[in-house]
Amino acid sequence: MDQLRTKLDQLECHFTWALKKDDIDLNRLDEQLKLDVEKKEELTQTYNALAYVKFLQGFQEETLSNLTTSLKLYKECHEEEFNKSLIVTYGNLAWINYHMANYSECESYLQKVQKINENLVFVCSRECFKKALDLEPEVDKWNAGYAIALYRTEYGEFTIENSPVIKQLRRAIETIPDDDILKIFLAMRLVMYKSYEEAERLVEEALERSPNHPRVLRYAGRFFSKYRSLDRAISLLRKALELSPHSGFTHHQLALCYKMKKIQLLQEGNHHTRSSMVQQIRDQIIYHLEMASTHATGFIKAMSDLALHYGEQHDVSRAEEMFQMTFETAKEKNYNLHVVHFYYAEFQLYCKRDEVLAIKHYMACLKMNPGSHEGKRSEYKLNRIAEKHMNKNTQDGKAYGILGFIYKEKGEKSQAIEGYEKALSYRENDEYLTNLCALRLST
Structure with missing residues (x-):
């Protein structure tokens, strides 16, 4: 069995790329399945990625089903059973059969991979696309695949000159x-380094060449929404929606644009004179979130945000009902539960004014996924709550308990111990004592 696992670890596939659920956007995959329905080559890759998400969610049978579909689609396009394009699919199939204890099937797919590698004189490794490029540097499929893989996962400290993803996208x-689409991806990364002129030129070029391509319009809309050209973003996304009216992802992007518009209006002051405009925009947000939740089943972020906006409309019972449904969906899918905790914390804090419950759910989010956007926002909100309490009373035990928790989740044990000790000195709490004891035992 150890020899089998060693062979599996050498494969180049989703199971060996150290991907996490958050590295793969489930709703984006659903969109691609709809948009690429006639493009079997693209669908084979999408089903591979979807299969791995299902594996991370704990659904092994669905993983196997998606991989089988990927292989079937490939065979509808090609007669060759040992083509290099199948390395990833066979690798994934070997892994899932190993996890399902189908060891003979696992061995069979390992042999298929080996045969392909022998034909290619190709050594398996973790960086599939990079190795493929080393062998065939001009093959467009490998270049695009490696560029997209880097775009989805590379967020290190780089300059515009040495960024691997910018270099590979070019x-x-x-x-x-x-x-x-590659041009828009490059534009999205260029603006991170303030190269606005080239970024906008690339997006405009993409739009001029593909004025009626829903995905190009959608990504271009996302580009402009991120860099505060909201009206242009909304216009592009509305056009994308005309071409693909059942796109949950596009509805969600429109909702996010209108949320930014709402925030801008509220920040401009004169809230009472602008209240009708704010309400009109809120209606648009709710409409597009409802459409996103309808057309993209299990779209956790859209469902959570929708529940929060029901709360903003003072429809608390409807919000609670929506949140409970979203919690159940996230648990069932084993996906994005931290997101629901974050939005529910926001609902408790701003709609129900229940700070205790808000703190509980911010903590749950931070504990589950500290590196996510919602995890970072939860840490910020908890710090703000602690700061507010300490401004009123420098000996507030709850504030020090919150800070102790934040430090504990960040792995800063000495500061966490200090926070819990101060919390206990100002306020009796069994949870603080339990955490303090656990931290002391671990040092």
């Missing part, structure tokens, strides 16, 4: 000059 565009 290379991919050189090999596939008509791939307009």
